[in-house]
Amino acid sequence: MPTLADLRVTQTARLLQVGGERSFRRRLLELGFVPGTPVTLRKIAPLGDPLEFEVRHCRISIRRREAAAITVEVDG
Amino acid sequence: MSAPLVALVGNPNTGKTTLFNGLTGSTVRVGNYPGITVERSLGHLKGVEHPIDVLDVPGAYSLVARSAEERIAVDALLGHGGVPSPALVVVVLDATALERNLYFALQVIELGRPTLIALNQMDAAEAAGVQIDCTALSDALGVPVVPTVGTDIERVSALAQRIAQYVDKPPRPPAWPWTPSGPLQADVEAVAPHFPDAPEGARQALALWALMSVSPEDSGAPPTLRTTVAARLAAAEGSGRDLDLEIAQARYGWIDAHAPTLLTRTGSRRLADKADRLLLHPVVGFGAFVAVMALCFQALFAWADPFIGLVEGAIGALAGGAHDVLPPGIAADFVADALIGGVGNVLVFLPQIALLFLFIGLMEDSGYMARVAFLMDRIMRKVGLHGRAFVPMLSGFACAIPAIMGTRTLERRRDRLLTMMVLPLMTCSARLPVYTLVIAATVPAATVWGVFSQQSLVMLAMYGFSIAIALVAAAVMGRTVLKGKNEPLLLELPDYRIPSARSVARLVWRRSGDFVREAGSVILVFTVIMWALSAFPREPDAVKPLQAQRDAVAAQSAPDETALATLDHQIAAAKSEHSYAGKLGKAMEPVMSPLGFDWRINVGVLGAFAAREVYVSTMGVIYGVGGEVDEQSPSLRRRMAEAKRPDGTPVHTPLTGLALLVFFALACQCMSTIAVVKRESGGWGWPAFLFTYMTTLAWLAAFAVYQGGRALGFS
Numbered sequence: 001m002p003t004l005a006d007l008r009v010t011q012t013a014r015l016l017q018v019g020g021e022r023s024f025r026r027r028l029l030e031l032g033f034v035p036g037t038p039v040t041l042r043k044i045a046p047l048g049d050p051l052e053f054e055v056r057h058c059r060i061s062i063r064r065r066e067a068a069a070i071t072v073e074v075d076g
Numbered sequence: 077m078s079a080p081l082v083a084l085v086g087n088p089n090t091g092k093t094t095l096f097n098g099l100t101g102s103t104v105r106v107g108n109y110p111g112i113t114v115e116r117s118l119g120h121l122k123g124v125e126h127p128i129d130v131l132d133v134p135g136a137y138s139l140v141a142r143s144a145e146e147r148i149a150v151d152a153l154l155g156h157g158g159v160p161s162p163a164l165v166v167v168v169l170d171a172t173a174l175e176r177n178l179y180f181a182l183q184v185i186e187l188g189r190p191t192l193i194a195l196n197q198m199d200a201a202e203a204a205g206v207q208i209d210c211t212a213l214s215d216a217l218g219v220p221v222v223p224t225v226g227t228d229i230e231r232v233s234a235l236a237q238r239i240a241q242y243v244d245k246p247p248r249p250p251a252w253p254w255t256p257s258g259p260l261q262a263d264v265e266a267v268a269p270h271f272p273d274a275p276e277g278a279r280q281a282l283a284l285w286a287l288m289s290v291s292p293e294d295s296g297a298p299p300t301l302r303t304t305v306a307a308r309l310a311a312a313e314g315s316g317r318d319l320d321l322e323i324a325q326a327r328y329g330w331i332d333a334h335a336p337t338l339l340t341r342t343g344s345r346r347l348a349d350k351a352d353r354l355l356l357h358p359v360v361g362f363g364a365f366v367a368v369m370a371l372c373f374q375a376l377f378a379w380a381d382p383f384i385g386l387v388e389g390a391i392g393a394l395a396g397g398a399h400d401v402l403p404p405g406i407a408a409d410f411v412a413d414a415l416i417g418g419v420g421n422v423l424v425f426l427p428q429i430a431l432l433f434l435f436i437g438l439m440e441d442s443g444y445m446a447r448v449a450f451l452m453d454r455i456m457r458k459v460g461l462h463g464r465a466f467v468p469m470l471s472g473f474a475c476a477i478p479a480i481m482g483t484r485t486l487e488r489r490r491d492r493l494l495t496m497m498v499l500p501l502m503t504c505s506a507r508l509p510v511y512t513l514v515i516a517a518t519v520p521a522a523t524v525w526g527v528f529s530q531q532s533l534v535m536l537a538m539y540g541f542s543i544a545i546a547l548v549a550a551a552v553m554g555r556t557v558l559k560g561k562n563e564p565l566l567l568e569l570p571d572y573r574i575p576s577a578r579s580v581a582r583l584v585w586r587r588s589g590d591f592v593r594e595a596g597s598v599i600l601v602f603t604v605i606m607w608a609l610s611a612f613p614r615e616p617d618a619v620k621p622l623q624a625q626r627d628a629v630a631a632q633s634a635p636d637e638t639a640l641a642t643l644d645h646q647i648a649a650a651k652s653e654h655s656y657a658g659k660l661g662k663a664m665e666p667v668m669s670p671l672g673f674d675w676r677i678n679v680g681v682l683g684a685f686a687a688r689e690v691y692v693s694t695m696g697v698i699y700g701v702g703g704e705v706d707e708q709s710p711s712l713r714r715r716m717a718e719a720k721r722p723d724g725t726p727v728h729t730p731l732t733g734l735a736l737l738v739f740f741a742l743a744c745q746c747m748s749t750i751a752v753v754k755r756e757s758g759g760w761g762w763p764a765f766l767f768t769y770m771t772t773l774a775w776l777a778a779f780a781v782y783q784g785g786r787a788l789g790f791s
Contacts, residue, residue, distance in 0.1 A: 022320070024564045027287060029324035030138045031566075032176055037328075042349070043569075046358040047454035048210040050565055056331075057341065061567040066572060 011070035085442035086168035088135030172203035188277030192247035383427035389421030418603030441575035460554025472502030518733025598751035616654035743774035
């Protein structure tokens with residue numbers, strides 16, 4: 001199952017399941033990372049981590065480790 | 077009867093603070109929350125008839141608090157924790173990121189308190205092609221909406237009028253814009269009775285809040301509430317439900333359903349993305365980063381110097397003037413050396429503090445600071461530090477005082493404390509004169525491989541040593557005394573903005589004021605204590621013969637100036653030896669001699685607590701060459717190299733030198749550091765810990781160097 005950490009820059013995918021430790025997961029949900037939402041990878045930091053995502057026209061950067069706990073469905 | 081209170085809340089990066097400054101003008105006063113040093117700012121609303129207080133609450137993404145800062149926001153809204161409940165809640169929303177901001181707005185509205193929405197950054201939204209229908213937004217949410225621009229004086233004062241109007245005549249408390257599903261409603265109903273003191277309308281919102289934020293381990297919540305919430309969560313999980321997801325999804329469901337009627341987006345790509353393509357580029361971006369950091373470093377090291385010289389010159393002139401005006405004696409010495417000297421010890425830090433906050437202000441305001449975190453996160457987190465901690469850590473090479481204040485750029489208290497605890501290990505500029513003197517006095521001036529001077533290699537090694545120790549200390553403390561769970565990173569790269577001169581100037585002014593007011597008094601007291609230790613007793617018996625000798629020379633018709641100067645230096649040395657500081661230095665010998673230190677070094681180490689560089693002038697006094705020496709002084713170096721222990725062996729051997737260097741690298745030899753950590757951590761606990769761990773580490777390391785070196789046959 002692909003995760004947010006597997007996306008290429010500018011690639012968009014639909015969220016399937018948001019995993020991870022409860023309080024951080026809850027925060028991601030509250031920031032709009034709810035299943036069914038399209039998410040785009042916008043930037044990768046020069047050292048490979050963190051990653052910047054766009055959800056509902058908002059940008060949020062998280063680390064690869066946390067991104068890998070969020071499964072996605074890549075369109076097409 | 078106190079003035080009604082208006083709470084200003086919102087997500088981080090909504091321009092809330094700028095709006096706050098605009099609403100309150102220069103009436104801001106800063107106070108700390110009890111126990112935690114997160115600032116909250118309180119000011120009077122400007123340009124309205126009746127007094128109204130405005131409270132600036134730290135930015136929060138949600139009422140379900142993850143950090144101490146967010147908890148304050150929650151407490152302020154709910155009137156918990158000794159904060160009066162606000163008469164009106166102003167929710168500041170970033171118009172460029174309306175969807176996510178609406179989530180927080182929904183949470184606040186659910187509380188059923190009189191609420192006003194300030195739709196901020198309308199200019200940026202327009203520039204980005206976002207059109208928002210304020211009437212539709214107001215209708216959908218059931219609360220008034222005022223569009224505004226934080227930097228536009230007219231629009232801000234219009235907002236102030238609206239606030240005043242609604243404080244007088246509160247808008248109707250809003251109802252929930254969305255309806256919970258059946259099972260969720262049942263959960264809410266089950267938990268709501270646990271908030272009997274809350275107003276009728278707020279109970280359900282608090283129940284929802286509790287379902288998401290009260291955990292079984294949460295000691296802050298009443299036990300009955302905890303058990304009920306735990307039971308509901310377990311029951312929900314048993315039937316395959318996920319309450320966190322359900323609640324978030326319900327709110328976003330409302331937002332997604334309404335967004336198309338509330339706003340249109342015609343905008344293209346953000347301008348910031350284009351700039352980031354350069355500034356976050358693996359080569360160009362790091363080049364720019366190094367350039368910015370080098371500039372900042374250069375400013376602290378070099379540009380501050382003339383100003384520091386000015387302060388020192390002025391203080392010196394004042395002290396001289398005091399000596400001239402007052403009759404010679406204890407009073408004159410106290411005023412000139414302890415009081416004026418103490419004020420000088422405070423003011424001397426201001427140039428660097430002001431410059432550092434100028435840079436921090438520019439970086440924060442422009443949006444570059446978030447990029448620093450984005451760039452450095454990978455490296456800094458290896459030792460448990462936040463990416464943004466890079467700037468204070470780097471500043472630590474110039475001086476720990478501004479750097480410790482600079483940790484305020486970190487949001488979380490744990491990150492701030494960890495950075496503060498390791499910062500004083502960096503080789504600050506006050507250590508340089510000490511290193512220069514000790515190296516010159518103890519390390520032979522030979523070259524290695526014909527190119528490198530042995531002395532400069534030792535100096536370089538000291539820098540490497542301090543960085544390595546600071547990183548190791550951060551890694552160790554991050555896993556022990558400051559063990560926070562390794563918090564996942566959550567970062568927003570805001571749009572780039574041209575920094576506002578006013579807000580940067582305000583930051584510089586406020587931070588400088590904070591330092592003078594709160595750390596200044598502690599530094600002053602320490603200075604007086606240090607002075608008293610070296611100034612008393614006034615006339616020790618041991619000095620009397622020397623004094624008589626001097627009087628005899630001075631009484632001659634043509635006194636020998638050189639002889640007088642020599643005698644003066646000898647008197648100073650004898651006084652120093654027999655002062656309380658000298659006695660303490662001797663009393664410390666049993667503890668310090670395993671490090672190879674004699675009583676003279678001990679007195680220097682003691683005096684260095686006032687400021688490390690004082691070690692040099694203390695050595696000057698003790699070795700009878702006068703206190704006006706600098707680390708380059710050949711006569712001081714010679715005297716030190718000649719100094720012998722009672723058994724006839726030299727004091728300043730390369731091994732003692734190395735032990736002393738290691739000691740100075742690690743010991744918390746700086747009262748101003750203690751004072752500023754006390755101010756920034758909000759108590760004496762952390763500075764006491766800092767002093768203890770650094771001094772213990774210094775002693776152990778110097779012991780290992782000296783005894784290990786001797787065991788290996790070095791001297």
